[in-house]
Amino acid sequence: MRQHHSVFKRGKQTRLPKTEDEKASPLHVDNVRPMNVGLLRGRMSETTRARFDETWRRTFDVAKLRPSSSRRVSRLQAKHAEELELNGIAQRASGPGRSVNVPFTVVEEKEGALRQRFILWTHEANDAIEADGYEAQVPLKHVSTYLDAVHAECGSTRDLRCGFYGVEVPRGARDAFRFQDDAGDWWELTRLPMGHTCAPELMHTLTSTIAGHPDFVKTVHAVPAAVTVHTWVDNVRYAGSRKDVLEASRKVDELAARSKVTWKDADTRTASTRYEFIGVDWDHQSGKVGISARLSKKLARDLVEVRKGAMSASGLETLGGRLLHASAIVGVFVGEFYFALKFLRRLTNALNRGEKAVDQTVRLSGSVQRLLDGWVRAVLEKRRMPVTARVPSLTVFVDASLEGWGGVLVDVATNAIEVLGSRWSRKEKGLHINELEALAFELCVSAVPDKYAGGTVTAVVDNTTVQGVARKGACLRSQTLNDAVVNGLTRLRHMNISLSVRWVKSAGNPADLPSRVPLSAISDKNVADMALAVRQFLTGDMGLVV
Numbered sequence: 001m002r003q004h005h006s007v008f009k010r011g012k013q014t015r016l017p018k019t020e021d022e023k024a025s026p027l028h029v030d031n032v033r034p035m036n037v038g039l040l041r042g043r044m045s046e047t048t049r050a051r052f053d054e055t056w057r058r059t060f061d062v063a064k065l066r067p068s069s070s071r072r073v074s075r076l077q078a079k080h081a082e083e084l085e086l087n088g089i090a091q092r093a094s095g096p097g098r099s100v101n102v103p104f105t106v107v108e109e110k111e112g113a114l115r116q117r118f119i120l121w122t123h124e125a126n127d128a129i130e131a132d133g134y135e136a137q138v139p140l141k142h143v144s145t146y147l148d149a150v151h152a153e154c155g156s157t158r159d160l161r162c163g164f165y166g167v168e169v170p171r172g173a174r175d176a177f178r179f180q181d182d183a184g185d186w187w188e189l190t191r192l193p194m195g196h197t198c199a200p201e202l203m204h205t206l207t208s209t210i211a212g213h214p215d216f217v218k219t220v221h222a223v224p225a226a227v228t229v230h231t232w233v234d235n236v237r238y239a240g241s242r243k244d245v246l247e248a249s250r251k252v253d254e255l256a257a258r259s260k261v262t263w264k265d266a267d268t269r270t271a272s273t274r275y276e277f278i279g280v281d282w283d284h285q286s287g288k289v290g291i292s293a294r295l296s297k298k299l300a301r302d303l304v305e306v307r308k309g310a311m312s313a314s315g316l317e318t319l320g321g322r323l324l325h326a327s328a329i330v331g332v333f334v335g336e337f338y339f340a341l342k343f344l345r346r347l348t349n350a351l352n353r354g355e356k357a358v359d360q361t362v363r364l365s366g367s368v369q370r371l372l373d374g375w376v377r378a379v380l381e382k383r384r385m386p387v388t389a390r391v392p393s394l395t396v397f398v399d400a401s402l403e404g405w406g407g408v409l410v411d412v413a414t415n416a417i418e419v420l421g422s423r424w425s426r427k428e429k430g431l432h433i434n435e436l437e438a439l440a441f442e443l444c445v446s447a448v449p450d451k452y453a454g455g456t457v458t459a460v461v462d463n464t465t466v467q468g469v470a471r472k473g474a475c476l477r478s479q480t481l482n483d484a485v486v487n488g489l490t491r492l493r494h495m496n497i498s499l500s501v502r503w504v505k506s507a508g509n510p511a512d513l514p515s516r517v518p519l520s521a522i523s524d525k526n527v528a529d530m531a532l533a534v535r536q537f538l539t540g541d542m543g544l545v546v
Helices: 019-024 037-041 046-060 078-086 123-131 143-151 171-177 199-211 242-258 293-308 313-330 334-352 366-382 433-446 464-472 479-494 512-516 524-538
Strands: 090-092 102-110 113-121 154-159 178-180 186-189 228-232 235-240 274-277 280-283 288-291 310-312 361-363 384-386 392-400 404-411 417-423 456-461 498-503
Touching: 037 046, 037 199, 046 171, 046 199, 078 090, 078 113, 078 186, 102 178, 143 228, 143 235, 143 280, 143 288, 143 313, 154 242, 154 274, 171 178, 171 186, 199 228, 199 235, 199 242, 235 242, 288 293, 288 313, 293 310, 293 313, 293 366, 310 313, 313 334, 313 361, 313 366, 313 384, 334 366, 334 479, 392 433, 392 512, 392 524, 404 433, 404 512, 404 524, 417 433, 417 512, 417 524, 433 456, 433 464, 433 479, 456 464, 464 479, 464 498, 512 524
Parallel strands: 392 456, 456 498
Antiparallel strands: 090 186, 102 113, 154 235, 178 186, 228 235, 274 280, 280 288, 288 384, 310 361, 392 404, 404 417
16 A cells, blocks of 8 residues: 655544454434535636536546456455445445455544544545546645634635545446455445545545635635635635625525535534634634634643654554644744654654554654654644734845855835845855755845734745745754754744745846845946836736746
8 A cells, every 4th residue: 555654744643443442432423415516617717617517527537447366355244334325425336347446434433422533445446546547636735824814803614424435436437436345245336435545636626616615616606705615625714894704604505405415513604703614713703713622631641651762663654643733733833842853753764664663653763752742832822813914015036156155125115125245154155955955044034124023925936945844834854054043033934024934036136146146246237127027026027927
């Protein structure tokens, strides 16, 4: 099985059930109606529909699959297969189908209780689809990009009930979704399974269409521009004025009824100023965000395990994902815990290489234990953070050469330009160019005048490594690079400045010249050329990549 362990992506811990779990914990199933995919497809924009049709074809066009002679031992209990049948998710089959699929359940915690989630790993189909060049397009952004919505008057959320089971598998494709239970009986799924490589994209696209997300639907079906809509696989959140949010919620519920979509009962049905969404506790009245109660409880339990000095490999992987997510919510800089993050990264690499098993116990050294303890406490103690409503105030172009560093500061309101730069010392000249670019970033953002405190700085770089590190807040490959970027981020944090980072082609970076020549050698014409490059960047005439 291809491994995809990553501390940067995983936030929920699941594991294979033990014997006592299989007896005590229920299977998570529900007899939801199959949604009207045709109706929803008709509301999609032309671009979205073309992509959806291609992904649907990859998922259910099974003519290329050929029956395999290999068989894998099933872990699925016969009683669970019968539960799937009872809820309309599976039906009995005569024998093997077009491909080998592996059914199993994983244990997860929900509302303080354990439950089992059914997975059908369609590994042969997945391998064929990925070999054909498929890459999922599920535009889930970093959690920090969602936080500004807390300044809206209120919000409203929706969550699909057993969302994947709301998508019906076409009858002609069901023999590609067959599996065997531990009694030897054969079954085939009638609904979309978790475990298929295309399933998350199909689900996210359908949810975004139901929600009226303007990036996915025709203009006539989109929510009003005054409403912010966010979708996260099978979750929806609206934010805006109470009147607009209530109207958007009314329309999405009407569409859900017509397209036979089933919502969870516990959703925020009316406009609310306090609720939880994607692990965030949103408080629209105070303009503050915090980590959700559920995430806080999980981190508190993780802290207990850390203090014991040992955790399972999967537990540490999950802890890393939770810490990164929570840190982004409450503004904890992960670069301050560089060695803890490096330890977690090495652990996930070992999992991917098969050098460690997910259930293997990992002993924590004293230093790693202290760092993880401090990181969890930093997140839990901060808990809530105000999200400052901001307007753009300063654009900072950054560049480095082997000779020196350069910067161009541009006041957004006045277009006034200040040119910065200096030569590297002999010791600095021995550093890697990426480390020099990071030092240039630190020097440039550290030069931001105090009058921009509380505003927004857009750092523009032509080095993708620095761009990535500045966005993540840490670098695991070079402590010099990590420390330089973290120092710059810390300076901005102390000034209550919000940072965004963009990339520009080297040829269009106005900071290139002051990184190569002394400031005394820069002429008025050079400054005029820099101003032109700045204007081209701001008006989008340089083919820049965001």
